[in-house]
Amino acid sequence: QQQVKQSPQSLIVQKGGISIINCAYENTAFDYFPWYQQFPGKGPALLIAIRPDVSEKKEGRFTISFNKSAKQFSLHIMDSQPGDSATYFCAASPNSGYALNFGKGTSLLVTP
Amino acid sequence: EAGVAQSPRYKIIEKRQSVAFWCNPISGHATLYWYQQILGQGPKLLIQFQNNGVVDDSQLPKDRFSAERLKGVDSTLKIQPAKLEDSAVYLCASSPRVGAEQFFGPGTRLTVL
Numbered sequence: 001q002q003q004v005k006q007s008p009q010s011l012i013v014q015k016g017g018i019s020i021i022n023c024a025y026e027n028t029a030f031d032y033f034p035w036y037q038q039f040p041g042k043g044p045a046l047l048i049a050i051r052p053d054v055s056e057k058k059e060g061r062f063t064i065s066f067n068k069s070a071k072q073f074s075l076h077i078m079d080s081q082p083g084d085s086a087t088y089f090c091a092a093s094p095n096s097g098y099a100l101n102f103g104k105g106t107s108l109l110v111t112p
Numbered sequence: 113e114a115g116v117a118q119s120p121r122y123k124i125i126e127k128r129q130s131v132a133f134w135c136n137p138i139s140g141h142a143t144l145y146w147y148q149q150i151l152g153q154g155p156k157l158l159i160q161f162q163n164n165g166v167v168d169d170s171q172l173p174k175d176r177f178s179a180e181r182l183k184g185v186d187s188t189l190k191i192q193p194a195k196l197e198d199s200a201v202y203l204c205a206s207s208p209r210v211g212a213e214q215f216f217g218p219g220t221r222l223t224v225l
Contacts, residue, residue: 006154034213043116043203043216044155089154095211099145099168102154 003027004092006103013110019077021106023090026071030092034100035064035075038087047088048075080110114138116217118204124223130192133220137185137206143167144181145214146189147203155203161187162210194224 006023013019023033034049050057050064050073057064063076077084087107091100117136125131137144142163147155158177160167163184172179176195181187191198201219 004154036216041218043205043218045216046213049213091154098210099157099160100155100214102156104153 002104003101004090004103006090006106008106009104010107011109013077013080013108015080015082015110015112017080017110019080019084019108019110020074021088021090021108022072022074023092023103024070024072025092025101027092027094027101028071029094030101032093032095033064033066033073034091035062036089036091036102038089038105044089077108080108082110082112084108085110116204116206116215118202118217118220120220121218122221122223124225125194126225127196128193130190131194131222132188132190133202133204133222135187135189135204135217137187137204138208138215141206141208141215142184143207143210143212143214144187145205145207146179146187147205147216149201149203149219151200158189158202191222194222196224198222199224 035047036044037047038044048062052068061078066073087105089105090103144161146158149155158172159169159179161181179189203219204217205214207214
């Protein structure tokens, strides 16, 4: 069964806009929540990650918001650029060294 | 620092044939993972190694899939015999230790006809 549910499946944003991708989980044992970016023909690459002891983490234009009580977390991409066009996966694990449970992915297209 | 290496990058076989994939993790990384990524879905763990021991293989279809990590470095994943539904990208990832970031290789795209 899908342990991490991700939405939307696809997203189109204009250059300079904000891209928002949402994820929800059920397993309360999860305590590590990374976001991966994947370009065609490449493996996923870690973008940013958060643990539930903080509600928000920002790295450059990328921000994770985390709501422990709702068991939801989201990725915000500020000032989206065409180079951000890729597939984004949220994931969760009980520990960052254990197997990641991935969402189904969001295909992001940033138009010029 | 060199990344995770995988070969071949592409493989096309007919159903019931056998196939093997190879992974060379980042030097010094003790933990190695094999994931299966079906088109349009997120990666799903097949097996996790810590050095040359198996940590988790609960989602590995053991009737047809096998994996080994000799000497705690390189790893091979084998499918025998392949089925149409095995068509996917097989990703290898490694991390220096439990609790650290996972680094993914480029994957092997398998097409079963």
